[in-house]
Amino acid sequence: MAGLVVAAAVYVPYSRTAPxxxxxxxATGLIYGSVASVCMLxxxxxxxxxxxxxxxxxxxxxxxxxxxxxxxxxxxxILFHSGFHFGVGLTRALMWLFVIVFVSGIVGAMLQHFMPRxxxxxxxxxxxxxxxxxxxxxxxxxxxIVIDEVSAALAGNVSQATAQQRAASASAGTMGGVTVASGxxxxxxxxxxxxxxxxxxxxxxxxxxxxxxxxxxxxxxxxSMFQQLRVLLPPNLHPAIEDLENICEEKRELDQQxxxxxxxxxxxxxxxxxxxxxxxxxxxHAVMALRY
Amino acid sequence: MARRIRTTKNxxxxxxxxxxxxxxxxxxxxxxxxxxxxxxAVGWFAVQRANSxxxxxxxxxxxxxxxxxxxxxxxxxxxxxxxxxxxxxxxxSKCHNAPAHHADKVTFIASCGSCHIEHRGSPHLAKxxxxxxxxxxxxxxxxxxxxxxxxxxxxxDKQHPEFAALxxxxxxxGQIKLNHYAxxxxxxxxxxxxxxxxxxxCHRVTxxxxxWPYSQPGSAPNPLPIADGxxxxxxxxxxxxxxxxxxxxxQCAGCHVKDLQFDKRFDQAAPHDQPExxxxxxxxxxxxxxxxxxxxxxxxxxxxxxxxxxxxSHKATTPLMIPxxxxxxxxxxxxxxxxxxxxxxxxxxxIMIPGPGxxxxxxxxxxxxxxxxxxxxxxxxxxxxxxxACHDRAPESRETADILLPGIRSCRNCHEDGGxxxxxxxxxxxxxxxxxDWTKEQPTKGxxxxxxxxxxxxx
Numbered sequence: 001m002a003g004l005v006v007a008a009a010v011y012v013p014y015s016r017t018a019p020x021x022x023x024x025x026x027a028t029g030l031i032y033g034s035v036a037s038v039c040m041l042x043x044x045x046x047x048x049x050x051x052x053x054x055x056x057x058x059x060x061x062x063x064x065x066x067x068x069x070x071x072x073x074x075x076x077x078i079l080f081h082s083g084f085h086f087g088v089g090l091t092r093a094l095m096w097l098f099v100i101v102f103v104s105g106i107v108g109a110m111l112q113h114f115m116p117r118x119x120x121x122x123x124x125x126x127x128x129x130x131x132x133x134x135x136x137x138x139x140x141x142x143x144x145i146v147i148d149e150v151s152a153a154l155a156g157n158v159s160q161a162t163a164q165q166r167a168a169s170a171s172a173g174t175m176g177g178v179t180v181a182s183g184x185x186x187x188x189x190x191x192x193x194x195x196x197x198x199x200x201x202x203x204x205x206x207x208x209x210x211x212x213x214x215x216x217x218x219x220x221x222x223x224s225m226f227q228q229l230r231v232l233l234p235p236n237l238h239p240a241i242e243d244l245e246n247i248c249e250e251k252r253e254l255d256q257q258x259x260x261x262x263x264x265x266x267x268x269x270x271x272x273x274x275x276x277x278x279x280x281x282x283x284x285h286a287v288m289a290l291r292y
Numbered sequence: 293m294a295r296r297i298r299t300t301k302n303x304x305x306x307x308x309x310x311x312x313x314x315x316x317x318x319x320x321x322x323x324x325x326x327x328x329x330x331x332x333a334v335g336w337f338a339v340q341r342a343n344s345x346x347x348x349x350x351x352x353x354x355x356x357x358x359x360x361x362x363x364x365x366x367x368x369x370x371x372x373x374x375x376x377x378x379x380x381x382x383x384x385s386k387c388h389n390a391p392a393h394h395a396d397k398v399t400f401i402a403s404c405g406s407c408h409i410e411h412r413g414s415p416h417l418a419k420x421x422x423x424x425x426x427x428x429x430x431x432x433x434x435x436x437x438x439x440x441x442x443x444x445x446x447x448x449d450k451q452h453p454e455f456a457a458l459x460x461x462x463x464x465x466g467q468i469k470l471n472h473y474a475x476x477x478x479x480x481x482x483x484x485x486x487x488x489x490x491x492x493x494c495h496r497v498t499x500x501x502x503x504w505p506y507s508q509p510g511s512a513p514n515p516l517p518i519a520d521g522x523x524x525x526x527x528x529x530x531x532x533x534x535x536x537x538x539x540x541x542x543q544c545a546g547c548h549v550k551d552l553q554f555d556k557r558f559d560q561a562a563p564h565d566q567p568e569x570x571x572x573x574x575x576x577x578x579x580x581x582x583x584x585x586x587x588x589x590x591x592x593x594x595x596x597x598x599x600x601x602x603x604x605s606h607k608a609t610t611p612l613m614i615p616x617x618x619x620x621x622x623x624x625x626x627x628x629x630x631x632x633x634x635x636x637x638x639x640x641x642x643i644m645i646p647g648p649g650x651x652x653x654x655x656x657x658x659x660x661x662x663x664x665x666x667x668x669x670x671x672x673x674x675x676x677x678x679x680x681a682c683h684d685r686a687p688e689s690r691e692t693a694d695i696l697l698p699g700i701r702s703c704r705n706c707h708e709d710g711g712x713x714x715x716x717x718x719x720x721x722x723x724x725x726x727x728x729d730w731t732k733e734q735p736t737k738g739x740x741x742x743x744x745x746x747x748x749x750x751x
Contacts, residue, residue, distance in 0.1 A: 243296040273329035
């Protein structure tokens with residue numbers, strides 16, 4: 001920071017007194033450009049350092065801080081180097097690349113600062129991002145087990161009924177009032193509806209990446225759907241419904257985590273390739289400028 | 293039925309411990325983009341380089357040079373197949389002959405490119421930065437001779453000396469007795485009754501071709517005398533910048549022709565010319581009169597009565613003799629007309645110097661054509677202002693010696709360093725001063741064809 005202040009302090013009289021104005025071709029301009037290039041190179045070495053994490057060359061945190069500071073300092077230095085002109089051709093391409101790298105870096109730094117806390121607060125069931133697909137399939141399996149158990153329980157109720165109860169069940173509704181027989185009929189229907197709910201709604205929702213077009217993705221709608229299931233099922237099976245609901249909630253959190261992760265790391269898709277291009281074209285620019 | 297229980301252990305058991313060895317879409321994208329984008333960037337550079345040299349350009353060309361944008365080597369002369377970033381003065385001189393000023397005195401001659409900064413998209417390349425000038429003028433050193441100008445000249449706001457004419461001791465060198473105050477009074481006697489004169493009745497820029505209100509009746513305006521004075525070089529004769537010189541026939545004759553009337557027997561006034569010419573004119577006129585008036589000799593006794601008022605002259609003591617012949621009569625009439633003209637009419641405006649001969653000499657008018665001998669000023673660019681806004685002393689000036697040029701403080705009301713940044717007119721050196729000595733400019737001979745300049749095939 002002190003270096004940047006010094007550079008800015010030098011720039012003011014330099015730009016006012018240089019016969020040609022501030023530009024990269026003057027001795028001072030070349031010094032600005034050289035220092036900025038060195039800063040950029042060191043900032044770029046963070047990528048190499050990450051590729052070989054076992055290297056014992058400073059702490060990762062130190063490297064990241066150096067990356068941030070050197071990257072931040074190099075941008076104004078390059079502006080001093082160019083006299084705040086973007087130029088045309090290669091210089092303009094370089095300046096725009098640098099703007100992209102700098103802005104994406106600033107955005108990335110801000111995201112890296114705020115997003116992890118936000119993720120921790122909003123996603124208590126956070127898992128390893130790369131394992132989300134695997135966890136999803138495990139959730140499908142878990143839900144399938146719950147469904148099977150509930151279906152088995154409902155089927156048990158029906159199979160254990162006496163012949164008299166079955167006959168009464170067949171005539172249920174014609175005589176009015178709720179009887180055990182009519183309950184048997186409900187259990188059979190509930191089992192079918194539960195299976196149908198799982199097959200049509202829950203299983204596709206959990207299995208697929210994202211939640212586009214899925215009703216269970218909406219928490220309120222999901223709650224009302226599971227509430228209907230509770231009405232259908234006897235109270236002793238309600239904990240199972242709660243398990244299913246938790247599985248959906250977990251899936252929602254996984255989707256949310258995916259979304260946050262993409263925001264948190266998506267900027268790198270811009271920052272890193274643009275940085276490589278910047279370093280490459282910057283080297284071309286340096287060679288040409290020094291040669292001619 | 294067993295409840296679904298989440299413990300740290302069963303959560304941990306969900307994980308594939310080798311997950312980091314598998315590729316991931318985000319990482320895969322990052323890798324490919326990190327290869328692709330630099331590759332595209334270098335490819336773009338290669339294609340641009342193959343098409344033109346413009347890829348090397350550090351900025352857009354100035355407006356005047358933008359036509360050369362396709363052919364860098366017009367200025368960046370190629371050597372050994374490679375163009376050079378530095379443009380030599382020789383390349384500029386192909387099209388521009390711009391002699392340096394005080395080339396024999398200054399400690400160094402700046403290269404063209406050190407002042408005229410290209411590749412900045414400047415609309416006016418000639419408008420150089422102040423630093424180009426102040427690199428010498430902030431502490432002026434000369435190789436030989438004394439300083440002709442101030443040693444320290446910096447920005448226009450604070451470090452510019454007062455204009456030379458207005459420095460202590462400066463006076464108008466003009467020898468015409470002109471009273472601006474009298475001329476701007478109301479109800480001045482004009483050629484056809486009372487008039488209220490205006491500055492523009494006499495002071496106009498060159499391009500104004502409307503007729504002069506007080507020019508010699510029936511005469512076409514005199515052509516411009518383009519000869520004497522500084523800055524008459526063609527490049528500086530911008531038609532709307534400078535004021536036309538004051539000429540009797542254009543600005544004065546309308547009212548002052550009556551002051552050249554020498555005899556009521558003649559309608560024609562004496563010519564506004566040197567005394568010798570006037571004398572010749574008078575002799576001719578009286579000769580013609582004598583020839584057409586045989587009784588002229590008899591009328592001679594009454595001649596003195598024609599003269600209005602008393603006449604004080606170097607010849608005033610000469611007694612009037614009764615003419616006896618034609619020559620005596622003509623000499624006497626001419627002498628009387630001389631008295632009227634040279635002792636009264638001409639003296640109204642001119643300084644008459646008694647000469648060794650019979651005729652006086654008229655002091656050279658010496659009205660300065662240009663007050664700024666080392667600067668440019670455009671009246672046209674200041675046309676939105678009233679004359680008095682800058683020449684505020686003119687309406688009250690009674691003496692010829694009054695210098696009515698506005699001082700630098702007047703200019704500083706509008707012109708500031710950094711101009712447009714402060715909602716002001718520019719205060720750059722190049723607004724008024726030119727580095728090059730255009731009086732020594734030589735014509736250049738073109739060396740390029742259109743296809744060479746435009747990088748197109750020959751038609």
